[in-house]
Amino acid sequence: MYVCSMKLNEAREKFIQQWGSLGSKWGINRTMAQIHALFLVTEDLLSAEDVMEMLKISRGNANMNIRTLIDWGLVYKEYQSGERKEFFRGEKDIWKVTQRVIRVRQRQELDPMLHVLAELQTIESDKNNKKEVEAFTKQIKDIKSFAELADGSLTKISASEENWFLKVFMKFMK
Amino acid sequence: MYVCSMKLNEAREKFIQQWGSLGSKWGINRTMAQIHALFLVTEDLLSAEDVMEMLKISRGNANMNIRTLIDWGLVYKEYQSGERKEFFRGEKDIWKVTQRVIRVRQRQELDPMLHVLAELQTIESDKNNKKEVEAFTKQIKDIKSFAELADGSLTKISASEENWFLKVFMKFMK
DNA sequence: CCGAACTTTCAATAATAATTGAAAGTTTAT
DNA sequence: ATAAACTTTCAATTATTATTGAAAGTTCGG
Numbered sequence: 001m002y003v004c005s006m007k008l009n010e011a012r013e014k015f016i017q018q019w020g021s022l023g024s025k026w027g028i029n030r031t032m033a034q035i036h037a038l039f040l041v042t043e044d045l046l047s048a049e050d051v052m053e054m055l056k057i058s059r060g061n062a063n064m065n066i067r068t069l070i071d072w073g074l075v076y077k078e079y080q081s082g083e084r085k086e087f088f089r090g091e092k093d094i095w096k097v098t099q100r101v102i103r104v105r106q107r108q109e110l111d112p113m114l115h116v117l118a119e120l121q122t123i124e125s126d127k128n129n130k131k132e133v134e135a136f137t138k139q140i141k142d143i144k145s146f147a148e149l150a151d152g153s154l155t156k157i158s159a160s161e162e163n164w165f166l167k168v169f170m171k172f173m174k
Numbered sequence: 175m176y177v178c179s180m181k182l183n184e185a186r187e188k189f190i191q192q193w194g195s196l197g198s199k200w201g202i203n204r205t206m207a208q209i210h211a212l213f214l215v216t217e218d219l220l221s222a223e224d225v226m227e228m229l230k231i232s233r234g235n236a237n238m239n240i241r242t243l244i245d246w247g248l249v250y251k252e253y254q255s256g257e258r259k260e261f262f263r264g265e266k267d268i269w270k271v272t273q274r275v276i277r278v279r280q281r282q283e284l285d286p287m288l289h290v291l292a293e294l295q296t297i298e299s300d301k302n303n304k305k306e307v308e309a310f311t312k313q314i315k316d317i318k319s320f321a322e323l324a325d326g327s328l329t330k331i332s333a334s335e336e337n338w339f340l341k342v343f344m345k346f347m348k
Numbered sequence: 349c350c351g352a353a354c355t356t357t358c359a360a361t362a363a364t365a366a367t368t369g370a371a372a373g374t375t376t377a378t
Numbered sequence: 379a380t381a382a383a384c385t386t387t388c389a390a391t392t393a394t395t396a397t398t399g400a401a402a403g404t405t406c407g408g
Contacts, residue, residue, distance in 0.1 A: 007297045014293070015314070040313060058398045060399065061396080064356085085354060085355090098320070136186065166323075231368090233368085238367095258377090259385090
């Protein structure tokens with residue numbers, strides 16, 4: 001497709017592998033992370049076919065994971081004039097990428113946890129297990145408070161401008 | 175073992191399931207997360223046998239995962255006088271738990287990523303692909319800067335007192 | 349409306365990750 | 379030094395998760 005020095009292709013490949021590995025350690029489908037990595041380091045539009053070829057994966061796999069990346073807001077669908085098939089472009093801004101990943105995972109994982117913790121806060125007690133129920137309730141309360149703190153901060157982060165964040169953050173770090 | 179209202183046992187069970195599910199979505203072995211949850215909501219010391227019985231898992235599984243929890247600093251080994259076997263106690267402080275998880279995952283996942291990003295920063299260029307190499311290098315640089323920012327903040331967080339963190343954090347949130 | 353060009357779905361299959369349990373290893377009391 | 383009590387290991391098995399690819403679905407130009 002392109003004539004590049006081996007070094008650039010090697011580097012791309014290495015980045016894709018590493019991003020895939022990181023993703024899979026964090027519960028994200030390795031292939032989806034690899035496709036994401038490919039989009040992160042590719043300036044041009046890519047078709048599903050390009051992705052299939054470059055990562056040596058099947059049509060179904062490519063389609064499904066590109067779809068999820070679009071849902072997450074990490075990849076955009078674009079049309080090429082004169083072409084019938086779909087093309088895609090990756091979100092390049094790593095700050096936006098982070099915000100979008102935070103939003104999805106907050107919704108998919110933190111919210112259900114908060115919901116369950118709220119439920120667990122009010123449990124029956126009787127004379128036989130008063131102490132135990134108290135200890136349990138206290139512990140759940142602590143975990144819930146912490147989770148709410150995390151939830152609030154993630155919400156703030158995922159709605160803020162990078163510059164605002166960096167400024168406040170620098171104060172926090174010094 | 176204890177006489178409790180169904181509600182307490184149900185609640186414990188539900189918490190264990192939820193914590194296990196959260197863990198597995200974040201790339202932590204579901205059983206390890208469940209054992210951790212059990213320790214979080216259990217005041218008493220537990221033996222490996224207790225854990226096996228309560229979670230209905232094998233000896234090998236219990237042993238391996240308790241070992242990892244100890245490595246992570248989330249469970250402590252303790253001896254009961256007059257007993258030969260080992261007993262364990264969970265770290266209850268959710269702030270400490272967070273700090274220890276951050277440390278482990280930073281070391282296991284963020285550090286290797288930073289290492290690779292550093293490698294990828296210097297790649298060969300020639301007249302045919304100057305533009306592409308520049309774009310790639312710029313993108314890797316951005317990702318690396320961001321990862322370093324994250325790394326620094328996580329280091330700070332995992333070394334700080336909860337009170338310090340809360341205070342600074344409250345300012346950050348307002 | 350037709351058929352070519354493309355996308356989506358999903359049951360079957362493959363790859364990966366977790367679990368078991370019995371054997372080997374270790375520790376301790378006597 | 380021995381045996382009982384306990385812990386660890388790891389090859390075989392099971393469970394979970396991801397991938398394939400062909401068939402079904404969709405869209406579009408003429």
